[in-house]
Amino acid sequence: MSDTNSILILPGDGIGAEVMAEVVKVIDWFQDNRGMAFTVDHDLVGGAAYDAHGKPLSDETMAKAQAVDAVLLGAVGGPKYDDLDFSLKPERGLLRLRKEMDLYANLRPAQCFDALADFSSLKREVVAGLDILIVRELTSGIYFGQPRGIEDDTSEGNEGGRVGINTQRYTSGEIRRVARSAFELAKKRDNRVCSMEKANVMESGILWRQEVQWVHDNEYPDVELSHMYADNGAMQLVRNPRQFDVIVTDNLFGDILSDAAAMLTGSLGMLPSASLGAPMANGRPKALYEPVHGSAPDITGQGKANPIACILSFAMALRYSFDRGDAASELEAAVEKVLADGLRTADLTGPGGGDAISTSQMGDSIVAA
Numbered sequence: 001m002s003d004t005n006s007i008l009i010l011p012g013d014g015i016g017a018e019v020m021a022e023v024v025k026v027i028d029w030f031q032d033n034r035g036m037a038f039t040v041d042h043d044l045v046g047g048a049a050y051d052a053h054g055k056p057l058s059d060e061t062m063a064k065a066q067a068v069d070a071v072l073l074g075a076v077g078g079p080k081y082d083d084l085d086f087s088l089k090p091e092r093g094l095l096r097l098r099k100e101m102d103l104y105a106n107l108r109p110a111q112c113f114d115a116l117a118d119f120s121s122l123k124r125e126v127v128a129g130l131d132i133l134i135v136r137e138l139t140s141g142i143y144f145g146q147p148r149g150i151e152d153d154t155s156e157g158n159e160g161g162r163v164g165i166n167t168q169r170y171t172s173g174e175i176r177r178v179a180r181s182a183f184e185l186a187k188k189r190d191n192r193v194c195s196m197e198k199a200n201v202m203e204s205g206i207l208w209r210q211e212v213q214w215v216h217d218n219e220y221p222d223v224e225l226s227h228m229y230a231d232n233g234a235m236q237l238v239r240n241p242r243q244f245d246v247i248v249t250d251n252l253f254g255d256i257l258s259d260a261a262a263m264l265t266g267s268l269g270m271l272p273s274a275s276l277g278a279p280m281a282n283g284r285p286k287a288l289y290e291p292v293h294g295s296a297p298d299i300t301g302q303g304k305a306n307p308i309a310c311i312l313s314f315a316m317a318l319r320y321s322f323d324r325g326d327a328a329s330e331l332e333a334a335v336e337k338v339l340a341d342g343l344r345t346a347d348l349t350g351p352g353g354g355d356a357i358s359t360s361q362m363g364d365s366i367v368a369a
Ligand code: ATP
Pocket: 015, 019, 076, 077, 268, 269, 270, 292, 293, 294, 295, 296, 297, 298, 299, 304, 305, 306, 307, 309, 347
């Protein structure tokens, strides 16, 4: 294990900067109290980068992101940038990072903290005890396959005369590498992977199933593997979500299934994510960690943002980039404790939910815990 841990912090726009300030407190705590050495650099992405130099991500920032162990990103975007040309939009900065770092495995944990399991204060239902991890293939599949486009189609009976085309295309190599990510992650969890596709109606689904099975049989025979059609998977996620540990699936199905699973856990302000690529020279994967939520312009600057999603994203960095699952668990336990103590940011309070605390009070409380 290398003894320095390099981090590039890209707070971005809106509440991104507010929640990231709390993560910095957490990083400092681990430096001061757990003897971990971090080198931390800060830079701009999204609208903030556009304001500074007319691009949502500079080449210099891109180069830094390629060189560090982990990129921590807040959020990008905001109404101020709505009228910008597509190529200059804040979101393009994030897309460039994902593409050039080749982050093919998107990890979305759906974990329900016990303290929030009483859904009465949340105005919505959550699933107590839920702890699953969805691994979504992020760089291929129907969102990228060629041919694509909207074309004229004058075939008889086609009212409107046009056709929209997308192509689902997966190579065996693309499937194997994301399958490996899923099996590796399962080994650090409950050792079970469920792979989801539509092998009953799609060629890419048949290949997906065969290649995931191949990686299992040849490299991870000790991890339990099951296969499920994605439509049944959606049904099972709602019916009995606790049956799953790691789910691995393609880009399109993963987009839908991970959003559905996320909402079984509570608030958007609680959900972390990681996007991982191939191992670098030091053995660590290329990695970008970010909360699932966006820049939340409606609450920016009011101290209302929940920093937990961003803090839990750093916990994922501790586990997957810095190989410190112990520290990650310690941080997650601190989050659990403050929630159990009844501390709530505004998004976690409902009618009768009590007084909300601010973003920085939540960060300070987690550090104290
Ligand atoms: P984007 O397009 O950037 O994904 P969005 O409109 O989909 O943005 P968010 O910016 O994530 O979504 O905001 C959706 C809603 O959730 C908003 O009302 C916002 O205030 C709320 N929200 C998002 N993140 C948080 C957070 N960390 N704490 C509290 N509320 C949040």
